[in-house]
């Protein structure tokens with residue numbers, strides 16, 4: 001197993017600062033609320049919320065906390081504005097996708113659906129770390145500057161995918177119970193056990209994308225086929 005790095009690989013549009021973490025109290029509130037509210041039934045491992053009106057206060061407060069944590073100069077102003085437009089100026093509806101992983105589970109490498117989601121994706125890890133694997137989306141692009149990479153995402157860390165990182169690279173999580181991590185300052189890589197991880201990813205819905213159709217190609221990690229839904233409500237893939 002190739003060790004993952006603690007710092008972001010040089011993929012244009014990928015922003016990740018390992019020291020920037022959601023405060024522990026808020027992370028606990030988000031995790032407890034989501035586990036109890038959305039993941040109480042056995043077998044449910046993915047939830048989508050369409051529009052900020054469908055998001056509970058704790059997720060809205062997560063959004064504003066993440067916006068503050070990533071405020072320039074952490075993110076360049078244009079990327080921060082893409083993810084967190086001023087109130088009343090958003091041109092698209094936001095979706096939150098919540099994924100629950102037990103140790104040994106992962107998500108198939110994918111590019112988030114091009115026809116469904118816009119540019120600017122922000123994901124937060126809760127409860128456990130994992131390693132996210134990145135690879136060029138098109139074969140043949142695996143050149144010297146374009147090598148697959150593995151990034152260690154600690155619990156409470158925040159990752160942003162935009163531009164190439166969103167469109168030209170796949171991201172996925174290997175199905176493993178442990179991850180191997182390396183630090184340039186430390187000789188030996190070390191093993192990190194995975195626990196139960198909740199991820200919350202915010203994306204922009206393209207027009208018409210709040211309707212999840214039966215033709216869904218299962219891109220969202222191909223975890224479960226979705227139900228057909230037409231309303232902006234919390235949806236479980238059961």
Ligand SMILES: O=C(O)CCC(=O)C(=O)O
Pocket residue numbers: 097099107112123171199201220221
């Ligand atoms: O769990 C994660 O951090 C990734 C989730 C993801 O890539 C997705 O739902 O499209």
Ligand SMILES: [Fe+2]
Pocket residue numbers: 110111112171220
């Ligand atoms: Fe994704």
